[in-house]
Each structure stands twice: as C-alpha cells, then as structure tokens.
Amino acid sequence: MKQTIDVETKFMESLLEFNYGVDVTSRLKQLAKKISWAKGWPEKKTSFWNAEAFMWDHxxxxxxxxxxxxxxxxxxxxxxxxxxxxxxxxxxxxxxxxxxxxxxxxxxxxxxxxxxxxxxxxxxxxxxxxxxxxxxxxxxxxxxxxxxxxxxxxxxxxxxxxxxxxxxxxxxxxxxxxxxxxxxxxxxxxxxxxxxxxxxxxxxxxxxxxxxxxxxxxxxxxxx
Ligand SMILES: C[S@@+](CC[C@H](N)C(=O)[O-])C[C@H]1O[C@@H](n2cnc3c(N)ncnc32)[C@H](O)[C@@H]1O
The missing domain is CATH 3.40.50.150 (Vaccinia Virus protein VP39)
Incomplete structure (x- = not known):
C-alpha cells in the first residue's frame, strides 16, 4: 500500500514537471506501469484523461x-x-x-x-x-x-x-x-x-x- 502511494506521489510530481515543460516522459511511462489508473499512459485513452484530471480545472x-x-x-x-x-x-x-x-x-x-x-x-x-x-x-x-x-x-x-x-x-x-x-x-x-x-x-x-x-x-x- 505504502509503495503504491509512493509511486503515485512520484508520478504526480513528474506530471507537474511535465506540465511545466520538462521532458520527463520516459520516467512517467515507467511509473505509470505500476499505477492501475495510469497504466498505458499516455497512449491509453482512459489513463491519459485520468492524468489530465489532476490539473484539468486550470x-x-x-x-x-x-x-x-x-x-x-x-x-x-x-x-x-x-x-x-x-x-x-x-x-x-x-x-x-x-x-x-x-x-x-x-x-x-x-x-x-x-x-x-x-x-x-x-x-x-x-x-x-x-x-x-x-x-x-x-x-x-x-x-x-x-x-x-x-x-x-x-x-x-x-x-x-x-x-x-x-x-x-x-x-x-x-x-x-x-x-x-x-x-x-x-x-x-x-x-x-x-x-x-x-x-x-x-x-x-x-x-x-x-x-x-x-x-x-x-x-x-x-x-x-
Ligand atoms: C477536453 S475534456 C472536457 C471536460 C469537460 N467537459 C470540460 O469542459 O472541462 C474531455 C473529456 O472527455 C472525456 N472523454 C474522452 N473520450 C471519452 C469517451 N470515449 N467516453 C467518455 N468520456 C470521454 C475525457 O475523459 C475528458 O474528461
């Protein structure tokens, strides 16, 4: 459980960097493999939108x-x-x-x-x-x-x-x-x-x- 939270936190931190223009795509892809809702990011439609959700309002x-x-x-x-x-x-x-x-x-x-x-x-x-x-x-x-x-x-x-x-x-x-x-x-x-x-x-x-x-x-x- 703790490990899942750590991976999710790392994914979120990297996503933030990504949104600021830092190319961390390969790190994100690796992390996404370990997260059920992000698996297959960014190619898989559901995972792509799941990740977009965190900053969508802005x-x-x-x-x-x-x-x-x-x-x-x-x-x-x-x-x-x-x-x-x-x-x-x-x-x-x-x-x-x-x-x-x-x-x-x-x-x-x-x-x-x-x-x-x-x-x-x-x-x-x-x-x-x-x-x-x-x-x-x-x-x-x-x-x-x-x-x-x-x-x-x-x-x-x-x-x-x-x-x-x-x-x-x-x-x-x-x-x-x-x-x-x-x-x-x-x-x-x-x-x-x-x-x-x-x-x-x-x-x-x-x-x-x-x-x-x-x-x-x-x-x-x-x-x-
Ligand atoms: C660009 S966002 C627009 C969200 C919202 N309507 C707004 O105005 O902020 C597109 C939305 O469509 C959803 N979406 C994309 N393809 C879909 C599909 N095949 N079935 C259901 N929802 C889908 C995405 O998950 C995402 O939430």
Missing amino acids: KINKEKRELVRSELSFLSNNRSIKIQGTKERKNLDLGCGSYSYLPSVGFDISEKMLSFNENCRKKIQGDIEQPLPFKDEEFPSVTAVFVLNYVQNISSLLSEIYRVLKIDGYFVAVLSSKKLNDWQRQKEINSFQAKKWANITREAGFKLKFYEKENLLFLKCRKC
Whole structure:
C-alpha cells in the first residue's frame, strides 16, 4: 500500500514537471506501469484523461468557463424552455470531465475526472463510443463540452443523444474553433469546420442554431 502511494506521489510530481515543460516522459511511462489508473499512459485513452484530471480545472481559463456557463444557462432556466412532462431539470453532461457547467448527471470515461467533479449529482463511468446506458427520452437536456472532437463514431453518438432526449429537449455541444495544443490534439479524432459539424448534427435529426464566439463554436440542437 505504502509503495503504491509512493509511486503515485512520484508520478504526480513528474506530471507537474511535465506540465511545466520538462521532458520527463520516459520516467512517467515507467511509473505509470505500476499505477492501475495510469497504466498505458499516455497512449491509453482512459489513463491519459485520468492524468489530465489532476490539473484539468486550470487548463481552461476562467473567461472561457464563464462564457460557456452563460451560453448554457438557458438550460437550467425553467421559464426559457418548456418541455412536456418535466418537473425537474436533469441535464446529462457527456464527457463532463472534472467540471460541469450546470448540475448534471455526469458521464465520463475517466474515473479520476469524475472524482473531481463537484457539480454532478450522479456520476457514471462509461464510454460515449458505446450505446448510452439510459432510457429513451430520459433527459430534457444533454451537453457535451470540448468532447465531440475526441469521438470516432460521431453519427452513432448523435443518434444515441437523440434517443435519450425528451421531445423538445436540447443538446448543446461546445467545441474549440481554434487548433488545440499538441498535447491535447494527440487524442483528437476529428476537427471539422463549423458547417460540417452543423450538417452532421442535422443529419441526426436535430434542428439547430450554430455560432462562434471568442474562438468557441456553439451548436444548440433541438429535438422537435
Ligand atoms: C477536453 S475534456 C472536457 C471536460 C469537460 N467537459 C470540460 O469542459 O472541462 C474531455 C473529456 O472527455 C472525456 N472523454 C474522452 N473520450 C471519452 C469517451 N470515449 N467516453 C467518455 N468520456 C470521454 C475525457 O475523459 C475528458 O474528461
């Protein structure tokens, strides 16, 4: 037990150095082999995001967080959207990471990300590349912030989102419209232009409005 803690501490210290630009990749890889949640870092997706979790909150600046929160606020305002049969606002936040912008059911592949998320009333570890473990029309809203660019089978995910949304419900996706840094980009699978994202979303059956603000792309999609 003590040995595991020592290895984890060394891994965390090295990760900090790594984030300050020191090349300690091979030391990190060696240490990761001895830690269950980091094994396979950085190639293995889950381990990569588990390690990112420790500093994730600081990797996106406050102004960006504030902009996303204000763009999503209409989802928690009962007067601005009316959805039949919905007493409580229950948002599903896909790829929620360590930070959800509104109280949500959080869904993420990384157990470490989930453990740091304080805005999720319920946390579920799972893969958005697989069918979602939710009932049809379970949620009045679904969000995916800085996530769709990491998904291989985007059409399957969008039809799953459509399935779990209530009629008149909203799906809001937020993406960076600027190139990501190299480290994050290594996990990126697609980086389409705004119009392509909009077309893919329409093909899944959504009516949508999309716009860019401060290098962020917002897709506000409605299931009619
Ligand atoms: C760039 S972070 C965004 C986190 C959060 N939404 C935010 O705005 O800070 C991407 C998140 O997606 C999660 N993720 C990546 N691929 C996933 C997958 N296939 N299934 C579920 N979650 C995934 C990662 O674990 C990570 O928490």
